[in-house]
Amino acid sequence: MTPSRPRTMKQTRSLRIALAGNPNSGKTTLFNAITGARHHVGNWPGVTVEKKEGYASFDGFDITVIDLPGTYSLTAYSIEEIVARRFIVHEKPDVVVHVIDSGNIERSLFLTTQLLQLSSKVVLALNMSDSLAQSGARIDTEKLGSLLGAPAVLTVGHKGSGIRELMETVVRVAEDQHPKVRKIRIPYGHEIESHLVPLTEKAEALELFEIPHPPRWVVIKALENDSEMIKALRDAAPERVTFLEEIEETRKHLFSLYGEEPETVFTERLYGFVAGVLKEVYTEPPMDRISRSDQIDALLTHKVFGLPVFFLMVWAVFQLTFAVGAAPMEWIDTLVSWFAGFVSARMDEGLLRSLVVDGVISGVGSVMVFLPNIFILFMCISFLEDSGYMARAAFLTDRVMHLLGLHGKAFIPMLMGFGCNAPAIMATRTLESERDRILSILINPLMSCSARLPVYVLITGAFFLPERAGTVIFSIYLLGLVLAIAMGRLFSKTILPGKSAPFVMELPPYRLPTARGLLIHTWDRGKIFLRKMGGVILLGSVAIWALSTFPRDVTFSRDYDAKITRLQEQAAVRESSGGAAAGLELEIADLEAARESERIEASYIGRIGKAMEPVFRPLEFDWRDAVALVTGFVAKEIVVSTLGVLYQVGTEEDEKSEGLIQALRKSSMTPLVAYAFMAFVLIYTPCLGTVAVIRRETNSWKWTAFSVGYAVVLAWLVAFAIVRVGTVLGLG
C-alpha cells in the first residue's frame, strides 16, 4: 500500500501485537480503530478478565491485535497486571504497543518503563493527542522515541487519525527496520545498580525458566518481593536456593540502607527517570484553566444536586430499558407464538411436535423476549462507561456500597437487578476486582427482578386486602435488599475476605462516546448473551419439557377423554339445533383442567414435587406449591402457570385470574404461609438464564453451584422463620 516500501512481491506474513496501557487511556477506542468490528471477545484462561482479540490486515500483513487488560503497572497485585505481563513474557508478541493518554503522560510513562524492561519492541501511541494540542502542551515525539529506544506516534483513536502511521511503525519495528529501536537500561542509581548488575549476570547464567524471562526483570521483581516471581523461582529452581538467598540478603541490605522497602525505592527511581525524560521532551500547557470536564463535574458530583441527578439518570436508564424495551419485547413474544403456531400447524400431533413447540420454541422464546432489555441496558451502560460518568456514579454511591463490602461501581448492577438479573450480572464486568465481581454476582439475585412480580401480584391478590397489597409487595422487595446487605457483609467477612484492590479510582475526564464504540460494546455483550444463553436455555427447556411430559402412559382416575368427547358431541348437537352450549363448554374446560392436573401430578416433575414435599412440609407448602417452585427454577413466571395447572383452573392462567385466586383461597394456604411462599420465590435462584450468566461471568461451576445452593438454603430458612415466628405471634 505504501509506495515508498517495495514489499509488493512479498507473501502475507502474520504479526501479533499486544495493546498495553492504563485504564481510560483510550486503548479500547484505538483497538476498535485498528481492527474495526473484526474481533472476538472471550476470557483469559482461568480468570474472569475479559480478553479481546482483533484482526486487521495492513500492507501485506495479517495482524492479530490482543487487547491487554488496562493497568497502571506490572506488579503481581492484581490479576489484570499478572495477565498482561504473563502474556508479554510467555506469548512474546512481535510488538507491544503502549497506548498513552497524552494528557496523563507522566503516569503513563511509568508503565512504559516497565514494558521496556519486559520487551525490546515497544511502540508508543500517544493517544488523544488532539486534546493535548488544544491545551497548548507539546511533546517532542522524535526525541521521546530516541530517549526510550521506542518510537512514538501521535494518534487520535476516536477519529482514527494516526492509525496508519502507527501501523507502519509497528510493522517496521517487527521487521527490525526501525532506526529508533534499541534496548535501553533504565538506571536505578549507582548503589542499586551495584547489586542489580551482578545479580542479573547470575540470573542469566542460571537459566531459571524454561521460557526465557529478561534476567534484569527477574532480579528487579524478585528484589521487589513480587509474589509471582518468588513463587516461580521456587518452583523453577529448587536446587538454586542460593540465588534466592542472595536476593533476600540484598533486599535486607537495601532496606536498611534506605529505610524503605526496595519496591518503594524502585518505584521512586522509575518516576525519577520519567521526570528526567519529560524535562527534555514535554512542554507544559501555558496555564491551568478550568476545563469543560471540570464544569460538567461541578454539577454531576455537586454536594446537593449530585445524588438527585444520579437517581434521575438511573431512572432514565430504567425507563429506557424496561419501558421502551416493552414494545419490541411484545413483538418478539408475538413472533414466537406465531412461529409456534406456524410450526404446530405443519407437524403431526405427537411427541416430536410437543418437543419442538412446547420445549424448544416456547423455552427459547421465553428468554428471547429479554433481548431488547439486554441490548438497551448495555447501550446505556456503555454510554455511562465511555463517557466517564460510571466512575462518578461509583464516587457518589461508594459510601453506601462500602457497607456491603463492595465498591461503588457495584451500585448500578445492583439496581439493574430489579429489572432483570441476567443483564445485571453481566454488568458486573465494570468492576475491576475479581472478589468484588463475585460478591456482587452472589447477592445480585436478591434484587427482585420483574419476572417475580407476577407471583407476588397473584399471591397478594389471593390472600391480602387490596389496600394492603402495595405494602406487602414493597416489603418483599425490602426483604431482598436487607438480605442482600446481610449476605454481602457475611460473605465479605467469611468466604470473600477483602483482599488487594484498594479503592483508588481514577476519575477520567468526561468524553462524548462515539456511536461506533457504543454499538461495538453493546453488540459484544449482547452476542455473548445470545450465544451462551441459547445453549443452556435450550438444554434446560428441553429437560423441563421432558420431565413434565413423561411418563406418557398415565392411568387417570376416570376416563376423561371419553367424557370430554361425549360432552363435545352433546355441545355440537345442541349448537346445531340453535341452543346454548355455554354450560357444556365450561364443563369441558373443567374436565380438561382436571385431566392436566392429574397428568402433571403423575409426570416426573410432579413426582419430584411430591418427593420434595417432606422438605417443604415445615414451611407448610403442599405438593402443588413444591412443584410450582421446582418449575420456577426455569423462570419465575412459570410459577404462576404451574399453579394454574395444579389448582385445576386451566393452563392459561395469569396473575390476575379470578379462578386461580379463588382456588388458592380455598386451599390450605394461609396468608402467613403465602407470605413465606413469596419470600421463597424472592430468594431462591431467579431463573435458568441467570444460572447460565453466573456460570459465564464467574467462569466457575463452583461459584455457580454455591450461588444456587446458598440461595435455596437461605430461601428455606427465611420461609421457615416467617412461618414459625408468625405462628408464635399468632399471625397464622
Next chain:
Amino acid sequence: MHQARKQTKPDSISLRDLKEGDRAAIKAIRGEGAFKRRLLEMGFMPGTTVLIKKYAPLRDPIELVIKGYHVSLRREEAQKVLVRRDPIQTPDNETDKKP
C-alpha cells in the same frame, strides 16, 4: 525520614485532615502491600503536590487532583497518606484575620 517516624508529630497530618481546596505535598504513605504500592505507582511520590478537589455528597470518598489527573480515595485510605501543608499555596489558612 527514616525509622523514627512518629505519627503524632504536630506537623504530621494526613490527607484526611485537609479541607476542600487545600493543597499539600506528600510526605509518606503509611501501610504496606498493595495499597501503598498502587498509590506510589499512580504518582503519590514524596514531594508531589495534591489538591483536595472535593468530598463526595455523603462525605466519603474524596476526590483529589495529582499530577494533572483526578483520582478518588476513601477517607480511611486518605488517612494513610501523610502530607505537609503547602505554605505557598494556602497563606490565608495560617493567619486567620479577626476583625
